[in-house]
Amino acid sequence: MDEDSRLWQAFIAEGNITKDVRWYAEVQARWKDDVKNFDQGFLRPALNFALSEKASLWLGYAYADTKAATGHTHEDRWWQQFQYVSKYNDITWLTRSRLEQRHLDSGDSASYRFRQQIRASLPINGRNDLSYLVWDEVFWNVNDTQWAGSNGFNQNRLFTGLMWKYTESSRLEIGYLNQYINGTNGRTDQMNHVLSSFVFIGF
Secondary structure (H helix, E strand, O other): EEEEEEEEEEEEEEEOOOOOOEEEEEEEEEEEEOEEEEEEEEEEEEEEEEOOEEEEEEEEEEEEEEEEEEEEEEEEEEEOOOOOEEEOOOEEEEEEEEEEEEEEOOOOOEEEEEEEEEEEEEHHHHHEEEEEEEEEEEEEEOOOEEOEEEOEEEEEEEEEEEHHHHHHHOOEEEEEEEEOOOOOOOOOOEEEEEEEEEEEEOO
């Protein structure tokens, strides 16, 4: 298994269009090789539609630029998502189910992938602005492709850190993310140790 230390940074803006429709825009950059070299850049816009106070349906697109050995690859990714938020005592739970349709400029065919995330946040000492944050997300390839891997388990991401709400609608999520990638099609398994930070700005 190969291991690496990495850095992921994302800036996300969110706002209302109508009472039940919101927009979402994300810019993310990732570095690899002990944070020495650029790895990937993402642009990820989306719309989400409130089904109830707790449930929402998302429709989105992502553009990914990935540095490869021979240059850069470019991926177009359409995705759909169902999200549900609930609360038990002081713990806020969120479940997120996402289906992706991935198209690589150098790929032989489209890759379809399912992602399931479960996350929980707990206020620290009853504070409203600072919380412990833990989440886990499993990735599963729905079909076989040479470039994205075989059908089945693709990767797992486990995050543990802090969430700081610096305004009512804006927050920072920062912590350690462990990424394990299943090395199919002759590839070696990969484990990445990631310092991850996400800045959310609400409007």
